[in-house]
Amino acid sequence: MRPTVPGEPDGPAAVDLLLAGTGAAGLSLLDALARHGVTGLRLLVVDPVDRLHAHPWDRTWCFWSKRTPAHLQKAMVASWRIAEIAAPDGAGNRLDLDPYRYHMLTADAYARLVARRVARAEAELGWHVETLVDGVRHIVDGPDAATATTESGERLTASWVFDSRPRPPTRARTTLLQHFRGHLVRTRQPRFDAERILLMDFSVPQPDRGVAFGYCLPTDAHTALVEYTVFSAQECTEPEYDEHIRDYRTRLGLAPQDDQDTTTAHVEHGVIPMTDGRFDPHPGHRVIRIGAAAGATRGSTGYTFAAVTRQTDVVAGLLAAGATPRVPDAYPRRHRVLDAIMLRALADGRLAGAPFFTRLWQANPPVRVLEFLQGTSTPRQEAAVIGTCPSLAMLGAAASLFTAGNPLSRPGI
Ligand SMILES: Cc1cc2nc3c(=O)[nH]c(=O)nc-3n(C[C@H](O)[C@H](O)[C@H](O)COP(=O)(O)OP(=O)(O)OC[C@H]3O[C@@H](n4cnc5c(N)ncnc54)[C@H](O)[C@@H]3O)c2cc1C
Structure with missing residues (x-):
């Protein structure tokens, strides 16, 4: 992937907006544009993964807010008020998060919801949305339009290109990786209290440098997302991840059982860079970065989703008002x-x-x-x-x- 480069875009824009990437940020921007009632948009969505139509469940997003955001309600799996933190010696600390709630939604549910909103915007707001299952290789910026060239050689010109392709930061002095393996565990017998979560359990073996913790997020009496997470300089090997999550499940009494009482319904794996590096949301006149590529990942925690929705809400509001879109700083x-x-x-x-x-x-x-x-x-x-x-x-x-x-x-x- 090459960065945004200055140059001459290919003449007038064929579409108003081109979205390079439809992960959390791309989906959230589409959602926000529909909610802000922007009319008559010609949109081109380019991603090697067709998230709007295939809805892959490759990640779960958790975040907290005072009120449950109404526009996300239909994609929510659960919201909790009571959480527990377990100390290295296993001692529990019960937390009442009120007035906050800790929420969980899945990428597939959110993609489905946004796809429905896009379809409605096509019918009611006069949108025309085209999806291209391809990768954007590079983007040429210009004063009035930008042109994206795809891996298959197509050149696509838009008034604004919103770029959320993953990218490394510049000027990073410290970068750790937040890496994790999670299992969606299902039990035949009711085993969970879905009113409370184990948010961070530090009673797991720790790395020499960094930190490790487990967590358990029950969504009903029979189902919980159990994860083992590490902040450290290097990823684990596959056998190490398997061993860590197996050990952690065993500690919670949730080891997979031969009698099928406890099974693994889904496996989640992720690596999130946690960095003090810089992400420039405005690399050109007509190219705007959003999401993790625009610094939405909090360096100390890896949480990203809430900042993504804040960014895209501001951008959509500006576009709705006919103003030049600017991405606000994700964090002070x-x-x-x-x-x-x-x-x-x-x-x-x-x-x-x-x-x-x-x-x-x-x-x-x-x-x-x-x-x-x-x-x-x-x-x-x-x-x-x-x-x-x-x-x-x-x-x-x-x-x-x-x-x-x-x-x-x-x-x-
Ligand atoms: C497994 C996992 C779980 C996470 N859980 C949480 C959580 O609970 N809470 C939280 O706040 N954060 C979480 N994060 C961190 C963060 O919220 C996510 O990474 C989030 O998806 C970032 O959104 P994004 O749009 O910036 O990037 P992504 O969602 O990664 O989207 C980038 C998109 O760009 C596409 N793409 C890649 N290359 C190209 C290309 N060349 N051209 C066009 N498109 C391209 C990708 O296919 C993808 O769709 C998690 C991350 C992972 C990996």
């Missing part, structure tokens, strides 16, 4: 600075991840932690969160970032 700059310090402290082993995250949840009210992690906290809340962090480890990490380049003076974080 001071949060990105704190993320950079925490990532560095975790990566260089100064910070023991499991006790750190356990204490974060123990020493702060859940609302403060949730708002901090979401990037919506006030400076006062942030000062309180910082007060509960191990100061020596954080100062050491900040000093090491300063010697690598001042984290506060760089626009990149």
Whole structure:
């Protein structure tokens, strides 16, 4: 994949918007454009995976919000108010997340929902949507239009190209990987309390540097998504992932059984880069990046989905008003600075991840932690969160970032 390059696009735009990528960000933009009632759009959707029609379930998105967003309701699998954090010694800490709820939706359900909304927009808002199952190889930007060239050599010109193809950041000083293996577990007997989740269980074996945790999200008495997650520099091998998730399921009493009482209905695997690098949402006049490619992934947590929906809502609102679309910063700059310090402290082993995250949840009210992690906290809340962090480890990490380049003076974080 080549980046956006300056040059001459191929004449006038054949469509208004071209979406390069229809993962969370592309789907969310389509959804937001329909909700904002933008009329008469000519849209071209280009992705090697035909998500609007094939609806693959390759990931589950969790996020939290005060109210259940009405437009996502129909794709929601579950929402919870009560969560538990388990310390490294296994001691549980029950959290009431109120007024927040922790939500789960699946990629296939969301794609189906957006496909229905797109069909309705075609009927009621005069949209014309074409899908091309192909990859965008590169994009040429111009003052009035941009041209995308696909892997099969097609050249497609649009007034605006929204690019959510995965891309690496620039100027990263620390990058960890959040990598995980999850099983959707089904049991014949009722085994789960669907009113509460085990949000982070740090009583699992820990890596030398970074952190590992398990979680268990029951959606009904017979079904739960159980995952084993690691933040570390390197991915595990396949046998290691299998062993970790098997061990974790065994600890929860959910090992697969010969009598088929406990089965695996679905396997989820993911790798999310957690970085202090920079993502530029505006690489050209007519090319706009959205999603993880525009910095929507929170460096310290890997959570992305809520920031994606915030970005696309703003962009759709601007397009609906006939204004030039601009992507807002996914997170305030001071949060990105704190993320950079925490990532560095975790990566260089100064910070023991499991006790750190356990204490974060123990020493702060859940609302403060949730708002901090979401990037919506006030400076006062942030000062309180910082007060509960191990100061020596954080100062050491900040000093090491300063010697690598001042984290506060760089626009990149
Ligand atoms: C398994 C998994 C679970 C996750 N769970 C959560 C979660 O619970 N909560 C949360 O907040 N975040 C989660 N994330 C992180 C993040 O929300 C997702 O990665 C999210 O899908 C990012 O959205 P995106 O649109 O930026 O990228 P993607 O959803 O990855 O979409 C990128 C799209 O670009 C397409 N594409 C690739 N190459 C090309 C090309 N050359 N041309 C055109 N299209 C191309 C891909 O096929 C894909 O459809 C998860 C990530 C993974 C991998």
